[in-house]
Amino acid sequence: AQTVTQSQPEMSVQEAETVTLSCTYDTSESNYYLFWYKQPPSRQMILVIRQEAYKQQNATENRFSVNFQKAAKSFSLKISDSQLGDTAMYFCACEKTSYDKVIFGPGTSLSVIP
Amino acid sequence: DTGVSQDPRHKITKRGQNVTFRCDPISEHNRLYWYRQTLGQGPEFLTYFQNEAQLEKSRLLSDRFSAERPKGSFSTLEIQRTEQGDSAMYLCASSPLTTGGFGYTFGSGTRLTVV
Numbered sequence: 001a002q003t004v005t006q007s008q009p010e011m012s013v014q015e016a017e018t019v020t021l022s023c024t025y026d027t028s029e030s031n032y033y034l035f036w037y038k039q040p041p042s043r044q045m046i047l048v049i050r051q052e053a054y055k056q057q058n059a060t061e062n063r064f065s066v067n068f069q070k071a072a073k074s075f076s077l078k079i080s081d082s083q084l085g086d087t088a089m090y091f092c093a094c095e096k097t098s099y100d101k102v103i104f105g106p107g108t109s110l111s112v113i114p
Numbered sequence: 115d116t117g118v119s120q121d122p123r124h125k126i127t128k129r130g131q132n133v134t135f136r137c138d139p140i141s142e143h144n145r146l147y148w149y150r151q152t153l154g155q156g157p158e159f160l161t162y163f164q165n166e167a168q169l170e171k172s173r174l175l176s177d178r179f180s181a182e183r184p185k186g187s188f189s190t191l192e193i194q195r196t197e198q199g200d201s202a203m204y205l206c207a208s209s210p211l212t213t214g215g216f217g218y219t220f221g222s223g224t225r226l227t228v229v
Contacts, residue, residue: 004156033215045157045205047217091156095215101147101170102218104156 002027002094004105012111013082020067021077021108023092029053033095034068035102036077040088048090051075082112118221120206126227127196134192135224139208146189147218148181149205150174157205163189196228 003026013019025034032053039045051059051068058066063083067076079086092105119138127133139146144165149157160179161171165186175181178196183189193200203225207218 035217037217044222045220047219050215050217052215093156101159101162103159104149106156107154109154 002029002096002103004092004094004103006092006105006108008108009106010109010111012113013079015082015084015112015114017082018078018080019082019110021079021090021092021110023075023077023105025073025075025092025094025105027073027094027096029096034066034075035093035095036064036066036075037091037093037104038086038088039091039107040085045091049077079110084112084114086110087112118206118208118219120204120221120224122224123222124225124227126229129198129228130195132192132194133196133226134190135204135206135226136188136190137206137221138188139206140210140219141187143208143210143219144186145209146183147207147209148189148191149207151203151205151223152201160191160204193226196226198228201226201228 005024034051036048037045038048049061049064063080065078089107091107093102095102121136147162148160151157159172160175161181163183166183178194181191203223205223206221209218
C-alpha cells in the first residue's frame, strides 16, 4: 500500500525568504506520480506542482521547485521568495500510474510572516 | 466551464438523519473522486468513478455511505443515519484522463456537521 509522510506539521517563514517542506513516501510501484497541493484557509485545494517518477529532472513552476530523490523516496517542496499568499496547508501526494487514485499526506501548515 | 461545483457548501444535520451531497465535475472529465477531510488532516480517499462506473470503494465507506454517478455526469454522495463521526469536509475532484498523472481539480467541498 502507498503511504505518504510529512514530518513537519507546522512551519513558518519570513516574507521573501525560502522555505523547504519535506515529504517521504512509500510505494511498491516502479513508476508513479508525485504532487504538491496547496489548500489556503477556507479555500479549495489547488495543484502546485507535479513530478513523474521516471523523470530524473526536478520539476519547477515559477517560485516552486521540488527535490526528488527516488532512491530515498523523498519529495521536498522549495518555495522561493515566499509571499503572504503562500500561507496555506500543503499536502504531498502520490499516485500509481496504473491506478488513478491519489494518496495524500497529513499536510504541513505554512505561515508566511510579514 | 466554472470548475468543479459542490452543493451545498455547508450542511448541519441531526444525528440519525440522512444527507445527500452533489458534485458537478468539469464536463469533459471522465473520472470523479470523493474524499473526506477532517480538521488538520489530509484528504482520505472514499470512492471514485470512471464515467458512470464506480471502480473502487474505500473500507472507510461503510454501508451507510452510497455514491452514484448516473450517466457519467454529476455525482451524489449519500450518508444514511448520520453519526457525529461523519462530521468532516467532503471533497469532490475530477480529472480528465484515464492514465492519471495530471492531478485533480477539486471543488470547494461540503462541510458536514452532525449535531
